[in-house]
Amino acid sequence: MSNTLDRSESAAETHSVDLEQGFLDKIESETKIEPKDWMPDAYRKTLIRQIAQHAHSEVVGMQPEGNWITRAPTLHRKIGLLAKVQDECGHGLYLYSAAETLGTSREELVTALHEGRMKYSSIFNYPTLTWADIGAIGWLVDGAAIVNQISLCRTSYGPYARAMVRICKEESFHQRQGFGIMVTLAEGTVDQKAMAQDALSRWWWPSLMMFGPHDSDSAHTQSSTTWKIKRQSNDELRQRFVDITVPQAEHLGLKLPDPDLRWNADRGHYDFGEIDWDEFWRVVKGGGPCHLQRMATRKAAHENGRWVREAAAVYANKQRTNQQAA
Ligand SMILES: [Fe+2]
Ligand SMILES: [Fe+2]
Numbered sequence: 001m002s003n004t005l006d007r008s009e010s011a012a013e014t015h016s017v018d019l020e021q022g023f024l025d026k027i028e029s030e031t032k033i034e035p036k037d038w039m040p041d042a043y044r045k046t047l048i049r050q051i052a053q054h055a056h057s058e059v060v061g062m063q064p065e066g067n068w069i070t071r072a073p074t075l076h077r078k079i080g081l082l083a084k085v086q087d088e089c090g091h092g093l094y095l096y097s098a099a100e101t102l103g104t105s106r107e108e109l110v111t112a113l114h115e116g117r118m119k120y121s122s123i124f125n126y127p128t129l130t131w132a133d134i135g136a137i138g139w140l141v142d143g144a145a146i147v148n149q150i151s152l153c154r155t156s157y158g159p160y161a162r163a164m165v166r167i168c169k170e171e172s173f174h175q176r177q178g179f180g181i182m183v184t185l186a187e188g189t190v191d192q193k194a195m196a197q198d199a200l201s202r203w204w205w206p207s208l209m210m211f212g213p214h215d216s217d218s219a220h221t222q223s224s225t226t227w228k229i230k231r232q233s234n235d236e237l238r239q240r241f242v243d244i245t246v247p248q249a250e251h252l253g254l255k256l257p258d259p260d261l262r263w264n265a266d267r268g269h270y271d272f273g274e275i276d277w278d279e280f281w282r283v284v285k286g287g288g289p290c291h292l293q294r295m296a297t298r299k300a301a302h303e304n305g306r307w308v309r310e311a312a313a314v315y316a317n318k319q320r321t322n323q324q325a326a
Contacts, residue, residue: 027228032158035101043227047157048102049118050229052109055095057121058088060294064128065137073131080177081134087170094163101159114299122280123210125288132185132192132199138178140200140207140245146171147241148211156228179248186252193253200249201257208272209280211238242270 019038026033033039062085069085072078096106112118123141128134146168153164185196212218212234224230232240242261249256260273282288 027156030228032161033156034158042223043229044102046224046227046229047160048099048104048109050224051095051099051102051160052104052112053119053121055092055099055109056113056118057124058092058095060120060298061124061141062088063294063297064124064126064290065134067128068131068134071131072134077181084138084174084177087174091167091170094166095160098157098159098163110302114295114302116286116295119284120294121210122283122288123206124294125283125286125291126202126206127290129202130195130199132181132195133203135178135181135185135196136199136203138174138176139182139248140178140203141210142171142174142178143245144207144210144241146175147237147244151230151232151237154228154231182252182254186254196252197254200254204257205275205279206283208238208242208275209283211235211241213277213280239269242272246270 020040023033023037023039023043026037033043065081065088066085069078069081072081096109099109100106109118113120128137149164149168149171153161153168155161155164182196182200185192187193215233215235218234225233246256246261258273260271262271264271283291
């Protein structure tokens with residue numbers, strides 16, 4: 001009896017070793033992992049956490065900008081901002097759908113956010129004080145998101161990678177509309193230029209923080225790199241963003257709030273100062289000035305939309321029953 005048990009246990013072990021090897025071979029050969037493929041539990045969990053956090057960020061990120069739709073200075077700007085905020089909602093939808101292919105549900109993920117068990121990007125815990133903040137967010141926050149997300153278009157999990165391809169196309173529109181706002185302000189009156197400078201000075205460091213902790217302090221970097229969920233490290237992506245953005249600030253005639261920022265010819269990159277990591281961790285842990293307000297608005301929106309979800313479910317049921325009867 002115990003021999004049979006030993007044999008079946010070792011057969012199961014061999015089987016799981018084969019499965020794991022098959023999974024690693026796919027990763028190695030750049031074949032995408034698809035929802036029905038075998039995958040290690042930790043890979044599944046890492047992806048659910050990352051994709052859900054990303055989805056939550058898209059949805060909560062609608063708040064600081066939605067705040068300015070009614071106050072946009074022209075009809076043209078209002079249409080652009082409205083389209084952008086709607087895009088972010090769509091990004092949330094693609095991403096929740098991608099997460100659902102891993103065996104979780106949108107309901108579960110949204111509940112986890114509302115109960116504080118899941119996070120969204122801490123950048124959205126900062127307030128939008130002036131119209132120039134809308135320019136700075138589009139230019140810097142969406143700009144940083146693009147750098148991150150271009151890299152994720154090649155992530156190993158198929159549904160996530162495909163969602164990223166669609167999202168990146170829209171993010172580049174967001175980045176350009178934000179930069180367009182900054183150009184108008186920077187070329188405007190003295191007050192408008194000062195408003196643009198003030199927004200840049202407040203959003204620069206939080207934008208750099210969007211790439212996360214240094215590689216040496218990042219808990220998830222190692223396994224995410226092995227499984228090709230992440231193709232480039234936090235520090236590499238942050239450097240790329242700085243290199244792209246510094247010439248854009250020069251074009252605007254605005255000053256980046258970093259006395260240590262300078263071109264390093266030996267490295268072929270810009271050197272820049274150290275992030276205030278105390279502020280980073282404080283905001284990540286929910287200490288940002290707007291965290292409570294963002295969560296209260298999110299939960300209220302969820303409650304206010306309950307009747308729509310219920311009505312849609314009743315309608316879908318009715319359609320199904322009618323189709324079965326026909
Ligand atoms: Fe987005
Ligand atoms: Fe965006």
